[in-house]
Every structure is written in structure tokens, then in C-alpha cells.
Amino acid sequence: xxxxxxxxxxxxxxxxxxPREVVMEALEAALVSAYRRSVNxxxxxxxxxxxDPETGEFQVHAEKEVVESVENLLTEVALEDARQVxxxxxxxxxxxVLSTPKDFGRVAAQTAKQVILQRLREAERDAQYLEFIERxxxxxxxxxxxxxxxxxxxxxxxxxxxLPRNQQIPGEGFRTxxxxxxxxxxxxxxxxxxxxxxxxxxxxxxxRLLEMEVPEINQGLVEIRAIAREAGKRAKVAVSALREGIDxxxxxxxxxxxxxxxxxxxxxxxxxxxxxxxxxxxxxxxKALSPARVxxxxxxxxxxxxxxxxxxxxEDQLSLAIGRAGVNARLAARLTGWRVDIKSLPEAxxxxxxxxxxxxxxxxxxxxxxxxxxxxxxxxxxxxxxxxVTPEEYQVLTTFVERVEREVRVRQGAARQAxxxxxxxxxAGIPVGAFQTALAEVGLSDRLLTILGExxxxxxxxxxxxxxxxxxxxxxxxxxxxxxxxxxxxxLRAFAYPEPVVEALxxxxxxxxxxxxxAAVPEPAAVAEAVPEEAAPAEAGAEAxxxxxxxxxMPTEAAVPAEGAVGAEAVPLPVTFExxxxxxxxxxxxxxxxxxxxxxxxxxxxxGARVVEFDEKLGEMVVKRRRKPGRAGELGDIEEFEx
Numbered sequence: 001x002x003x004x005x006x007x008x009x010x011x012x013x014x015x016x017x018x019p020r021e022v023v024m025e026a027l028e029a030a031l032v033s034a035y036r037r038s039v040n041x042x043x044x045x046x047x048x049x050x051x052d053p054e055t056g057e058f059q060v061h062a063e064k065e066v067v068e069s070v071e072n073l074l075t076e077v078a079l080e081d082a083r084q085v086x087x088x089x090x091x092x093x094x095x096x097v098l099s100t101p102k103d104f105g106r107v108a109a110q111t112a113k114q115v116i117l118q119r120l121r122e123a124e125r126d127a128q129y130l131e132f133i134e135r136x137x138x139x140x141x142x143x144x145x146x147x148x149x150x151x152x153x154x155x156x157x158x159x160x161x162x163l164p165r166n167q168q169i170p171g172e173g174f175r176t177x178x179x180x181x182x183x184x185x186x187x188x189x190x191x192x193x194x195x196x197x198x199x200x201x202x203x204x205x206x207x208r209l210l211e212m213e214v215p216e217i218n219q220g221l222v223e224i225r226a227i228a229r230e231a232g233k234r235a236k237v238a239v240s241a242l243r244e245g246i247d248x249x250x251x252x253x254x255x256x257x258x259x260x261x262x263x264x265x266x267x268x269x270x271x272x273x274x275x276x277x278x279x280x281x282x283x284x285x286x287k288a289l290s291p292a293r294v295x296x297x298x299x300x301x302x303x304x305x306x307x308x309x310x311x312x313x314x315e316d317q318l319s320l321a322i323g324r325a326g327v328n329a330r331l332a333a334r335l336t337g338w339r340v341d342i343k344s345l346p347e348a349x350x351x352x353x354x355x356x357x358x359x360x361x362x363x364x365x366x367x368x369x370x371x372x373x374x375x376x377x378x379x380x381x382x383x384x385x386x387x388x389v390t391p392e393e394y395q396v397l398t399t400f401v402e403r404v405e406r407e408v409r410v411r412q413g414a415a416r417q418a419x420x421x422x423x424x425x426x427x428a429g430i431p432v433g434a435f436q437t438a439l440a441e442v443g444l445s446d447r448l449l450t451i452l453g454e455x456x457x458x459x460x461x462x463x464x465x466x467x468x469x470x471x472x473x474x475x476x477x478x479x480x481x482x483x484x485x486x487x488x489x490x491x492l493r494a495f496a497y498p499e500p501v502v503e504a505l506x507x508x509x510x511x512x513x514x515x516x517x518x519a520a521v522p523e524p525a526a527v528a529e530a531v532p533e534e535a536a537p538a539e540a541g542a543e544a545x546x547x548x549x550x551x552x553x554m555p556t557e558a559a560v561p562a563e564g565a566v567g568a569e570a571v572p573l574p575v576t577f578e579x580x581x582x583x584x585x586x587x588x589x590x591x592x593x594x595x596x597x598x599x600x601x602x603x604x605x606x607x608g609a610r611v612v613e614f615d616e617k618l619g620e621m622v623v624k625r626r627r628k629p630g631r632a633g634e635l636g637d638i639e640e641f642e643x
Contacts, residue, residue: 012120026119027051035060038101039074048096062099066091074099128159129194133187139208142198144178154182159196167199170232172268181266183208201231206272209263210237216251223248225277228334232270234323236288236331240277249274281338285309288332292321295345295398298405299338300412309338312348312401314394346383349376349397352404365407372400419469426468433497435461442495448488451479464492 013023031049041047046063064077066089077097082089089095142154142161152163152174163182174180182198183205189195199205206229216222221243229235239248252274253260260272273291278284282297289311296312313321321342322329333340343351353376356366366373379393437460439449455477457463466473467489475485 022123023120024051026123029119031058031060035062035099035101041074045075046096058100059098060100061096063094064097064099066093066095124158125189125193129187129189132156132159132184132194132196136184136187137204138184139181139205139212140184140198142180142182144174144176144180147174147176154180154198156196159194161196161198163198163200167197167201169200169268169270172200172232181209200267201229203227203229203235206235206237206263206267209266210252213259213262214252214254216246216248221246222251226335228331230327230331232268233327234271234273234331235267236273236275236335238275238277238284238288238335249276281309281336285311285332285336285338285340288335289313289321289328289340289342292317292328294321296402296405298409300409303416307338308341309336310341310343310348310405312343312345312398315344315346318342318344345394345397345401346380348401348405350380352401353377353380355408356404361411362408365404369400369403372396372403376400423465423469426465429468430461430464431497433499434464434492435459437461437495437497439463443491444488447479448484451477460492460495460497463488 013020028049028051031051032047035041035047035049036043041062048061049058050061051058062074064075064082066079066082067076068079068091070076070078077095079089079091082093082095082097085097086095140156140161142156144152145155145160146153150165152168154161154163161182161184167185180200182200183202184196185199185202186197187194204227207224207227210224211217214222217224217239221241223240223242225238225240227235227237237252239252241248260274264270264272275287275290278287281299285297286294292313294311294313294317298310298312300308300310302308311321320328323331329340329342353373356362356369356373375396379389379397382393383389439452439458439460442460444452452458452463452474457466463474474480474488475482480488
């Protein structure tokens with residue numbers, strides 16, 4: 001039986017590829033389970049099993065109560081027998097006693113079989129999970145095991161992975177025993193072992209393939225900035241060089257395209273465009289639309305609509321820039337992060353001409369471009385009649401669109417700046433508490449609350465801001481007329497809005513060691529230089545020299561000031577304060593001033609006063625800290641505020 005256990009132990013260890021400690025733990029747990037089942041032991045009884053893989057011997061110890069006369073051999077043990085195990089055993093105590101049954105070998109082999117296999121399966125599942133969770137987000141090689149309409153099962157050695165239909169490249173076919181590379185998308189636990197989901201459409205699969213095929217990327221000489229991919233159709237990769245003298249695009253493509261062609265074959269002949277990343281958005285967008293040629297890129301960063309780029313391309317490049325089913329334009333937008341609007345050169349010229357002739361805001365620009373507009377109309381007429389247009393005339397269209405669009409962008413930027421200034425002015429006239437007050441609290445009628453709520457207005461400050469910026473926006477809502485508008489204005493302006501909540505934080509003043517304080521005492525001249533010229537009197541230097549000559553003790557706290565003192569760096573606290581409220585005022589302030597005037601040391605832990613006021617220039621609450629005199633008779637009586 002000893003040899004049988006040893007052979008079984010070694011076979012299980014080699015077969016499942018598990019550590020000996022894991023198998024040992026599973027075997028001991030199986031022996032405990034077999035003992036409980038063979039003797040029908042209670043689950044409350046403590047049972048331990050010990051197995052020696054070298055000799056094949058095993059022992060089972062059960063916890064039993066020490067009694068004078070044994071009535072139940074399974075739960076009780078005599079005092080004499082107990083003291084052979086534990087000399088200090090007493091009646092009523094519990095001891096662990098050797099309780100291995102005589103015929104336990106064959107019973108244990110049969111009973112423990114399922115327990116051992118179950119434990120080993122669980123240990124193997126945990127080992128597989130730990131192995132593949134570390135490879136999540138990486139490429140692995142696999143073999144196709146089975147193919148179903150829903151997914152493809154890929155063997156990864158000790159485990160199997162699922163390649164769902166939506167993660168397969170469209171048009172790609174598989175056969176059993178095909179060797180493929182997949183991207184580990186997700187690894188999660190389940191009752192039947194780890195579930196490994198792989199993909200061949202994820203953009204990071206292209207990233208990993210480039211890292212494997214291009215040594216410059218793996219060595220950190222070339223960096224992948226962005227990837228946009230539509231699996232099976234086209235992919236765009238933006239790369240940049242991290243060292244001068246390296247061509248990032250050439251490194252990725254390789255000699256005669258050998259590197260990129262290897263990746264293309266692995267991705268079922270998917271087209272890959274490698275472009276050089278550019279920090280300038282206009283130049284980057286123009287390159288992102290390759291292989292199409294671009295005439296001009298005009299950017300528009302609107303705070304509400306987002307970032308939009310109008311791209312003008314020659315007429316023969318329009319279909320190439322858009323791509324089949326718009327794939328090229330979509331990938332360029334994903335790669336750059338801009339919304340791309342592609343127009344042909346004649347279309348953009350006609351739109352610019354229409355803007356100048358129909359929009360009164362551009363009347364002055366139309367007057368300056370009068371001659372160019374006449375020439376432009378003639379060229380567009382020839383184009384409409386399908387007559388040939390010369391390259392020089394196309395150049396005229398390009399320069400006209402360039403001038404008009406640049407001017408339009410400049411004026412749009414100025415208009416946004418003016419709007420931002422007006423918004424700041426409107427917000428400055430609105431009480432701060434209005435943005436913390438709900439409309440239901442100001443006293444409006446239920447009808448007006450319903451109308452404003454349906455329009456998205458729930459805060460009083462929102463309505464006041466909209467009325468200041470666009471008065472007709474509220475008046476244009478259904479159900480609101482002039483009388484309703486007057487009611488809204490009267491109620492919102494007459495309401496007493498609460499002041500902002502004051503949150504006071506305790507000051508933390510670090511106490512310096514006496515030696516450090518003495519070392520930090522500056523020379524009187526240095527202290528005088530820290531004071532503005534208009535604040536320091538002319539007699540400051542003379543007084544300082546007099547104090548030094550008399551050997552007076554220099555005030556330590558004046559040299560190493562607390563918050564708000566002369567020479568201290570002000571550290572603002574991120575707290576919301578009420579207007580005009582003095583925070584952390586100390587009753588000992590006046591006493592401190594008197595002590596400083598007398599040339600004595602200030603008490604440690606003394607706090608200064610802060611005043612919170614509304615700054616009209618900044619349009620926000622500002623914490624100001626009062627600065628107290630540094631040294632009487634030396635700096636003069638200085639009392640000023642700093643932000």
C-alpha cells in the first residue's frame with residue numbers, strides 16, 4: 001500500500017504539472033474526508049491527516065474528549081491513553097489522538113478518489129487562471145480545435161480560448177488545426193475553469209504585431225502614438241521617432257515593405273497606412289487622410305460643438321479621401337480625435353462665395369474680394385457647364401478659399417472671446433448663492449416651473465445667466481410671454497439667495513527647534529529689503545543698526561513668521577468662505593501686537609486673521625491674509641493685506 005500511494009502521488013504530480021505542496025494538501029484533505037465518511041464522524045470534530053510521500057505512510061488524528069470510562073470510541077479517550085499523547089491532559093479536556101482505522105487503506109483509496117480529483121481540478125483551474133491573467137492584453141499562439149457559427153475554439157496548450165464571431169475578422173475562414181495568433185481580450189473565472197476570450201479585431205492586436213515585427217518599436221526608438229482600425233478593411237497607425245535621424249515610417253514598413261507585409265498577411269490582407277505623427281493638428285489631419293492629397297485644413301474648436309476640421313481636397317481626390325463606405329474618413333477622425341468634414345475644392349469655393357454674398361457680417365470682406373469673386377463666379381460657371389478648367393484656375397479657387405476660411409476662423413475666434421467676456425460679466429452680477437438654489441425654492445408658479453424644467457432649467461443661476469446672455473431664449477419657450485418673463489425676472493431678482501457655506505480649517509503651524517529658530521534669524525538689513533520701498537520708512541536701516549549695536553535680542557518669531565507675517569510664503573487654503581467673514585481670529589491678537597512692539601518673542605501657536613472678499617477683477621472669492629508688524633521701531637507700523 002505504501003508503494004501504491006507513492007506511485008499515485010508521483011503520477012498525479014507529473015500528470016497535472018502541479019507543485020508537490022498543492023497535491024499534498026489535496027491528498028490530506030481527501031484523507032480527512034474519507035475518515036469522516038468511513039466512521040461517520042461529525043463535522044464539528046477536528047480531524048487532521050498527515051501523509052509522508054517518501055515512505056507512503058499516512059496517519060489520521062481526531063480530537064477526542066478525555067473521560068474516565070470510554071463509551072464512544074469515536075469521540076472519547078481514556079485518561080491514561082490521553083496522557084501518553086499529552087502528559088498534561090486532564091479530565092474534560094480535548095486532545096488529538098491517533099485514530100487511523102485498521103482497514104483504512106482500501107477504504108481511503110476508494111473514498112478519497114473523487115475528493116482528490118476535485119481538489120486537483122480546482123488547483124489546475126487556479127493555475128491556468130493565474131497563468132493567463134498575466135497574459136491578458138498580449139498575443140498568444142493557438143491551434144483551432146473546433147468551429148461553430150457562434151465561436152471558434154482555440155487551444156492554447158493547457159487551456160482553451162473562445163474566439164467569438166464579433167471578434168473575428170470579416171471574411172476570414174478557419175480550418176481545424178490551423179495555427180493562428182490571437183489577442184487575449186479577457187480572462188475571467190467560472191465554475192468550469194477560466195474563461196479566456198480572444199480577439200483578432202482589437203486595435204491592440206495590431207500594436208502587438210508591430211512591436212514584434214519592428215525592432216525599433218521594441219527598443220523604444222519609435223513610438224506608436226495612435227491606432228485606428230476597422231478589421232478586415234483598413235487600419236491607420238501614427239508613429240513618431242524618439243531619436244533624431246530615425247525614419248519612423250520607414251522603420252515600420254521595412255525594406256521593400258517586408259515588415260508591414262508580414263503583418264498584412266497575418267491580418268487577412270488588411271490594408272495598413274503608416275503615417276508620421278505631427279503635433280500640429282492641421283498637418284496631422286492632412287496626413288491621416290492619406291493616400292488622398294489635401295489642399296487645405298481649417299480647424300474650428302467650438303466649446304459646444306467640439307473640435308471640427310474642414311478639409312478641402314481636389315475634386316479627383318474626393319472619393320479617395322472619403323474611402324469605400326467612408327472608411328478612410330472615419331479612421332482619420334478616430335486617429336486624430338477631430339470631427340472631419342471633407343469637401344471638394346469647387347464645393348468649398350462655392351460655399352465661401354455664398355457666405356460672402358449672403359451674410360451681412362462679411363460685407364467688408366466681400367468688398368475687398370470683389371474682383372476675386374467675379375473671377376470665381378466665371379470659373380464655377382465653366383465647371384457647371386462641364387468645360388475644362390485649367391490648373392491656374394484651380395489655383396485661383398484654392399487661394400480664394402484659403403483667404404476666406406482664414407478670415408472666417410479669425411472672426412469666429414474673436415466672437416467666442418467676446419462671448420466669454422460677456423459671460424464673465426454676466427456671472428459677476430449674479431449672486432453666488434443663485435447657482436446653489438433650485439428653481440423650486442424661489443417661489444415661481446407651478447406652470448413656470450414645469451415649462452422651465454422641461455427646457456432643462458433646474459437652478460436659478462442657470463436662468464439668470466441665460467437671461468443675461470440671450471434674453472429671447474427664455475421668452476421663446478412655449479407658454480412664456482412678456483408677462484411671464486416679467487414675473488420670472490421679478491421673482492429671481494427679489495429672492496434672497498443664501499450666502500456660500502463657510503468651511504473653516506484649523507491652521508497647522510510647525511514649531512521649529514530653538515537652534516533652528518536662532519539660525520533662521522536674518523540680518524536686519526535683509527528683513528528691511530523684504531519690505532516694499534513705499535512701506536519701509538527711511539529710518540529702518542538706522543533703527544536696525546541701533547538695535548544690533550545695543551545687543552537687543554532679536555525676535556525669533558519675527559524672523560521665522562507664522563502664516564501672514566512679513567517674509568512668509570502665503571499658502572492659500574482650498575476652502576469656500578463667506579464674503580466679509582473673518583476666519584480664525586484670535587483674541588490674543590492685540591496682545592501679540594503689543595508684545596512685538598515691546599521687542600518680545602511672540603507666543604507660539606498664535607494665529608493671524610484672514611479676510612475673505614469678492615474680487616471684481618477675478619470674478620471669484622479671494623482669501624486675504626493680514627500682515628502684522630515684523631519688528632517695532634525697525635520696520636515701522638506696517639499693516640497691509642496680501643492675496
